[in-house]
Amino acid sequence: MGYIQQLRRHVGSQPLIMVGAGVINIDEDGRVLMILRTDNGCWGLPGGALEPGETLEDTARRELTEETGLSAGGLELLTVLSGPDFFYRYPNGDEVHNVIALFVADEVTGVEQPCGIEATEVCRFHLSALPDNLDPIDSLSINAYLELQPPGPAH
Numbered sequence: 001m002g003y004i005q006q007l008r009r010h011v012g013s014q015p016l017i018m019v020g021a022g023v024i025n026i027d028e029d030g031r032v033l034m035i036l037r038t039d040n041g042c043w044g045l046p047g048g049a050l051e052p053g054e055t056l057e058d059t060a061r062r063e064l065t066e067e068t069g070l071s072a073g074g075l076e077l078l079t080v081l082s083g084p085d086f087f088y089r090y091p092n093g094d095e096v097h098n099v100i101a102l103f104v105a106d107e108v109t110g111v112e113q114p115c116g117i118e119a120t121e122v123c124r125f126h127l128s129a130l131p132d133n134l135d136p137i138d139s140l141s142i143n144a145y146l147e148l149q150p151p152g153p154a155h
Contacts, residue, residue, distance in 0.1 A: 002049065003050075003052055004016065013093040013094045013095060016094075016096050017096070017097045017099065019049070019050045019056075019101075020048050020059060020063075020098065020100055020101070021047055021048070021057070021059040021063065021100065021103060022045045022046070022100050022102050022138070022141050023045060023046045023064045023072065023075075023104075023105050024045060024102065025064075027124060029124075030126055032045075032124060032125055032127055033045075033070075033124055034122075034125055034131075034138075035068060035114060035118070035119035036121035037119060037135060038116075038117065038118055038119065039090060039092075039118070040091055041133065042133045042134060042136075043123075043130075043131045043133060044137070046063050046064045046067045047059075047060065047063050047064075047067075056103075057077075060072065060075055060105075064108070066115055066118065067114070067119045067122075068119070069112055070108040070110040070111075071109050071110050072105040073109065077102075078102045079102050079148055080099065081099070081141060082099040088136070098137060102141050102144060102145065127146065130142070
């Protein structure tokens with residue numbers, strides 16, 4: 001059982017400040033790596049909550065592997081996202097105020113394999129043709145990536 005689930009046993013669905021990491025990986029064809037989430041049925045970026053004792057980079061690497069079966073080579077911190085737009089209410093009623101360290105993975109290795117627990121599919125989408133059922137927080141994260149990238153080839 002993870003840290004957030006342990007806290008939920010004591011606080012129920014009350015809002016928590018949840019610190020986590022998200023990973024953006026763009027392949028050579030300009031497609032972003034995404035997962036189909038089991039908790040809300042939306043497509044999103046690999047990522048999740050920080051566990052006690054982890055660095056945010058450790059969290060990014062762990063979540064990428066857990067959710068997609070892939071391992072990250074280099075990770076670069078792109079930005080930290082927070083504020084009113086990052087409040088989220090899960091379908092089960094749990095509420096969180098997200099603080100997200102957004103990392104760009106410049107290379108990933110392994111075989112794409114959804115874990116089945118947090119993700120049922122792993123897929124790549126062109127940034128110009130993202131799915132309609134995009135997780136709202138990950139939509140904001142992708143917009144931040146697009147705004148912060150210098151002109152030229154994608155990471």
